[in-house]
Amino acid sequence: MADKKILIVDDDVDLLRGLTIRLKANGYEVVNATDAIFAVSVAMEERPDLIILDLGLPGGDGYVIMDRLNTIAGTIGIPIIVLSAKGASFNRERCLKAGAQAFFEKPADNDELLAAIRKALGEFAVSSTTNDI
Amino acid sequence: MDNEYYTILLIEDDPTYVEFVRGALSESPGMFFELEHADQLRSGLERLAAGEIDLVLLDLGLPDSQGLDTLRKLRSQAARVPVVVLTCLDDETTAIEASQRGAQDYLDKGHIDANQLVRSLHYAIRQSCANEALRVSEACFRDMIYNNADGILIVNPQGIVRHINPAAQSLFGARAEQLLDQPFGFPIVGNEATEVELVSSGRDPVTAEMRAAEMMWKGQPVHVVSLRDVTEHKRLLEEIEQHRRQELQAKDQFISHVSHELRSPLAAIYEFVTILRDGLAGEVPDQQRGHLGTILRNVTQLKTMIDDLLDISRAQTGKLTVKPRYLPVTEPISESLESCGAAASAKGIELSAEIGDDLPSAYADGQRVQQIVTNLVNNAVKFTPEKGNITVSAGIDQNDPDFLCVSVSDTGCGISDEDRERIFEQMFQVQYNGDAGRKGLGLGLYICKELVTRHGGRIWAESELHHGSTFFFTLPVFSLAKSVGPILTEDNLIGRTLALITVDIASTDDRSLGKPEEAALEEVWDILDRCIIRAMDVVLPRMPGRKTGETFHVVACVDAGGTESLVQRIRRQLADSDALKTAGLAATVSVTMMDVPFLPNDAPAEEIAKDIVSKIEELVMTPV
Numbered sequence: 001m002a003d004k005k006i007l008i009v010d011d012d013v014d015l016l017r018g019l020t021i022r023l024k025a026n027g028y029e030v031v032n033a034t035d036a037i038f039a040v041s042v043a044m045e046e047r048p049d050l051i052i053l054d055l056g057l058p059g060g061d062g063y064v065i066m067d068r069l070n071t072i073a074g075t076i077g078i079p080i081i082v083l084s085a086k087g088a089s090f091n092r093e094r095c096l097k098a099g100a101q102a103f104f105e106k107p108a109d110n111d112e113l114l115a116a117i118r119k120a121l122g123e124f125a126v127s128s129t130t131n132d133i
Numbered sequence: 134m135d136n137e138y139y140t141i142l143l144i145e146d147d148p149t150y151v152e153f154v155r156g157a158l159s160e161s162p163g164m165f166f167e168l169e170h171a172d173q174l175r176s177g178l179e180r181l182a183a184g185e186i187d188l189v190l191l192d193l194g195l196p197d198s199q200g201l202d203t204l205r206k207l208r209s210q211a212a213r214v215p216v217v218v219l220t221c222l223d224d225e226t227t228a229i230e231a232s233q234r235g236a237q238d239y240l241d242k243g244h245i246d247a248n249q250l251v252r253s254l255h256y257a258i259r260q261s262c263a264n265e266a267l268r269v270s271e272a273c274f275r276d277m278i279y280n281n282a283d284g285i286l287i288v289n290p291q292g293i294v295r296h297i298n299p300a301a302q303s304l305f306g307a308r309a310e311q312l313l314d315q316p317f318g319f320p321i322v323g324n325e326a327t328e329v330e331l332v333s334s335g336r337d338p339v340t341a342e343m344r345a346a347e348m349m350w351k352g353q354p355v356h357v358v359s360l361r362d363v364t365e366h367k368r369l370l371e372e373i374e375q376h377r378r379q380e381l382q383a384k385d386q387f388i389s390h391v392s393h394e395l396r397s398p399l400a401a402i403y404e405f406v407t408i409l410r411d412g413l414a415g416e417v418p419d420q421q422r423g424h425l426g427t428i429l430r431n432v433t434q435l436k437t438m439i440d441d442l443l444d445i446s447r448a449q450t451g452k453l454t455v456k457p458r459y460l461p462v463t464e465p466i467s468e469s470l471e472s473c474g475a476a477a478s479a480k481g482i483e484l485s486a487e488i489g490d491d492l493p494s495a496y497a498d499g500q501r502v503q504q505i506v507t508n509l510v511n512n513a514v515k516f517t518p519e520k521g522n523i524t525v526s527a528g529i530d531q532n533d534p535d536f537l538c539v540s541v542s543d544t545g546c547g548i549s550d551e552d553r554e555r556i557f558e559q560m561f562q563v564q565y566n567g568d569a570g571r572k573g574l575g576l577g578l579y580i581c582k583e584l585v586t587r588h589g590g591r592i593w594a595e596s597e598l599h600h601g602s603t604f605f606f607t608l609p610v611f612s613l614a615k616s617v618g619p620i621l622t623e624d625n626l627i628g629r630t631l632a633l634i635t636v637d638i639a640s641t642d643d644r645s646l647g648k649p650e651e652a653a654l655e656e657v658w659d660i661l662d663r664c665i666i667r668a669m670d671v672v673l674p675r676m677p678g679r680k681t682g683e684t685f686h687v688v689a690c691v692d693a694g695g696t697e698s699l700v701q702r703i704r705r706q707l708a709d710s711d712a713l714k715t716a717g718l719a720a721t722v723s724v725t726m727m728d729v730p731f732l733p734n735d736a737p738a739e740e741i742a743k744d745i746v747s748k749i750e751e752l753v754m755t756p757v
Contacts, residue, residue: 015397015400089447106397106400107404
């Protein structure tokens with residue numbers, strides 16, 4: 001079976017690079033987008049199995065992207081995990097209501113994030129042993 | 134009056150009598166009278182107008198005036214000067230009339246000797262002085278009320294206004310005649326300042342602070358009501374408060390913004406440090422791995438500080454919320470111990486928990502309790518030397534069985550008494566020279582206190598310097614009675630019956646529910662809360678459901694048909710919920726009708742309520 005493809009949308013290129021290394025090391029194929037408009041077109045083209053989405057982005061925030069993806073036939077139903085520096089208290093519920101599978105506040109613990117990815121992809125969840133954060 | 138030196142004006146046309154009076158006055162012991170004389174009323178009045186007359190000795194029969202008319206004429210010119218009337222008429226009626234018209238005394242020329250005359254003048258002057266003093270004093274008090282900047286009214290026991298000063302008239306925006314003998318219109322509360330709103334057409338309403346005191350007035354008990362215009366004062370206070378809120382809001386926005394901006398680079402640092410440490414960028418020698426661990430530990434510390442900053446800002450703007458529910462406290466405690474375990478074992482500290490058997494559950498927010506315990510344990514780890522012990526205990530609060538008490542005790546350096554009083558203050562930091570490491574922001578315990586207080590509990594510390602500290606906090610015990618009690622009133626129960634509506638939420642694919650579903654579950658509670666009528670129904674706090682689901686309960690006081698419409702409303706709203714659909718959850722609604730226990734008429738309401746609560750408890754707490 002081919003590697004699952006994950007789209008990371010984040011305008012912080014350092015984090016983007018770091019997360020890409022982390023996810024690739026865990027056996028995923030990774031594509032990137034750094035703004036809202038590009039994010040939607042990459043999603044349509046690449047049809048990723050999962051999207052890791054930042055909220056504050058140039059060209060439209062994460063909520064706009066979630067709305068757009070939900071109206072495009074090819075991208076409806078792609079699981080989304082929000083990874084944002086914005087406060088959880090105001091955004092977690094809003095994101096989950098908008099259809100996100102999970103919400104993580106930056107910096108997110110690697111193991112927890114990977115567990116959420118596996119769960120969203122329907123993969124066997126490996127219990128995490130170390131919590132860094 | 135002190136020198137007892139008086140000027141007397143004698144108005145008398147009989148020279149013999151003038152001489153008699155002069156003689157009588159000159160012989161009076163201890164008093165000096167200066168006698169001035171006029172033989173007609175007109176010349177007498179002229180002299181009187183010139184002033185400095187202490188008393189008038191007035192003959193009623195004068196060439197230019199006769200009888201009581203003489204007194205009337207004199208009084209009309211000089212209202213206050215004491216007058217002693219002289220007459221030849223031995224007439225009781227005239228005497229009484231003269232005193233009614235303002236004469237101090239009445240002397241019969243034919244029957245009076247020098248001594249009596251002097252005595253009479255003396256008393257007339259004295260009495261007049263006393264009257265004058267009283268009049269001045271009364272006028273002074275009247276002026277005090279009349280000129281008072283506060284509105285003052287006298288209100289009789291029937292609530293009718295009997296007296297009102299100009300300030301009160303302008304407060305009411307009405308004239309005295311519109312207000313006098315009318316109902317006051319506001320309830321009078323003694324000994325306590327209350328605020329009243331005075332509305333009058335053509336101007337903005339005036340807010341007045343009202344105080345009332347009881348007193349006797351014209352022989353009846355009345356209220357003296359004073360009204361002070363506080364409109365401007367209140368407006369200023371509101372302005373200040375609004376300003377304060379705006380400032381806090383701005384500060385909150387600033388802190389949110391800053392923490393947001395801090396998180397992004399922190400996330401990148403975290404990511405790359407872990408990439409190095411985990412060897413994703415090549416083999417790492419042990420020593421370097423150790424250094425990376427140090428970086429990581431500091432990243433964690435920074436993240437905690439950012440979280441604390443946000444919490445503190447929310448606490449100040451009232452946005453720091455706790456969402457209490459049925460909570461076995463072992464859950465957050467074990468999670469805290471797990472997350473603190475690594476730091477403790479790094480120092481060789483033994484971390485253990487002692488939790489009483491059969492401990493009732495708390496009514497608390499699990500995440501917040503975990504935050505409190507984690508904070509306390511982290512502090513303990515920081516201040517406890519290597520190979521020490523930290524114990525987290527939980528039991529019933531010995532002072533109040535309605536509370537649980539959780540404690541974190543360590544074998545650390547302890548806290549001095551004076552520090553102990555201040556450790557829960559914002560940004561207070563204990564001066565410590567040991568190896569406790571970096572101090573942090575000094576917000577942790579303050580946040581703990583805020584969170585515990587929002588649960589209705591309290592937090593405190595006991596300590597012995599150099600031997601260790603114990604931090605305690607209390608949380609309310611979960612009690613159905615407290616939730617259901619308020620609706621079990623006689624009014625609600627008469628002619629109605631109780632329905633227990635159970636809403637089971639389960640995932641459509643039988644998976645167990647976790648954090649991702651939490652938002653949807655909270656939405657369920659909100660939906661139920663929207664459907665009920667607060668005075669008669671209650672949504673019970675969330676309680677543990679089946680392993681793969683969650684159960685909600687509504688207790689409703691309903692009459693015939695009421696249950697059906699309530700259940701339909703709940704079903705419809707749950708079916709419309711996008712949150713449930715997105716989370717892949719389905720709701721099943723069921724109803725259990727409950728008999729309201731028929732107890733003897735004189736059974737106290739609490740007994741009935743107790744009986745109902747235990748029935749609900751039986752139905753709700755039975756494991757499914």
